[in-house]
Amino acid sequence: MLQLVIGNKNYSSWSLRGWLMLAHFGIPFEEVKLRLSLAEGSEFKQRLAALTPTGQVPVLVDGDLAVWDTLAIAEYLAETHPERRMWPAERRQRARARSLCAEMHAGFSALRSHCPMNLEAELSAVGAELMRTRAEVVRDLQRIVQMWTGQFQAHGGPYLFGDEVTIPDLYFAPVCTRIRTYGLPVPPAVSAYIERIDALPAMQAWVAEALAEQDFLDFDEPYRKSRAG
Template sequence: MLQLYIGNKNYSSWSMRAWVLLRQAGIPFDEQYVRFDSFDSQSEFKRTMATVSPTGTVPLLRDGDVTVWDSLAIAEYVAEQFPDKALWPKDKAARAAARSICAEMHGGFTALRGACPMNIEADLAEVGKIVWRDNAGVRKNVERLCSMWSHLLAQHGGPLLFDQFSVADAYFAPVCMRLKTYQLPVPGEIAAYVERVHQLPGVKAWIDGALAEKDFVPMDEPYRAER
């Protein structure tokens, strides 16, 4: 059976992508949880991950003697191994678009990711107001998200970015968490998409796990001293 190494569900956006993809697609896997403490080379997290990963990061997928690290590589590997799940759109042009927006997310949106780290448990609306007021990069990132999602929802008819669930929805699920946690302003159609993503069974299962952790990792919460 596949083994998926992940960090804290409350904080680990990279882990969420791979976990939600597998869970929502109904692909069995064993979850290997490695708690965040710090990313120092001598931390428990880094020492644990160093035994299985060449990069010492999560997520990491093991399939027998095959090891796949990086969330986008995991998505490609899983889609290749389970073609019946149609994790990428079947249409060539749609598939190219889906891969492009996932790559864009993978290497971009740095202002949003930096100013609004994922924290599913928290209500950070007040932090979000300050970020929205003062951070032009975040506003630009959200504008791009809204433009992208609006176009795809209109083109493919919804309810998800490419009609049916795909890698793209799993890939943007952590962004949906951020938009909700920080209450960043988005148009109604975008808020509705965010809510539909929240209601996906695989996403709900991840959220339930995040809320059950009851963990506080100070390095992931620079805006407060305790939960």
């Protein structure tokens, strides 16, 4: 049975992506959850050391093969489960889908660093402040809106590549949660898409487990004070 090693569900956006690829596409797997830690020598780092030189989650374990990094996990699962049609069926659309995932993988650094995933938090005051003070966050958000509305125009929705959920939808699921957590302003078509992604059964299951965790990590809570106050 495949295993997926992940971090805390409340915070770990990359884990969420990997987990959704398995759970949404109905691929059986066993989840191994480790408490996130940046500290060398922590249980998190020690357990990961045997699997990946990056010391990061997620890691997919298939027998004696460990696959790390979300893009590599996406490709491995798509290759080993072609019947699940995880990428769009048409080659040109597959290329576009990979471009969007790669863009997420390598970019959106302002959105990622200023709006870290935090599923149980409500940080709309922080989001409003960021929209006023951080042009780079505004630019990242504008690119998201442009990307998604472009996809809806090209394929008619309801998902980024048409009728079926494909890997890019899951890749951007943590961006959907950030837009909600930080109350970032988006047009109605984008809000409706976020609601559709939120409503996916796999997403609902992850969020319910995240909310039940109640395990707060200081290094993932840069706005803890503003939440309290």
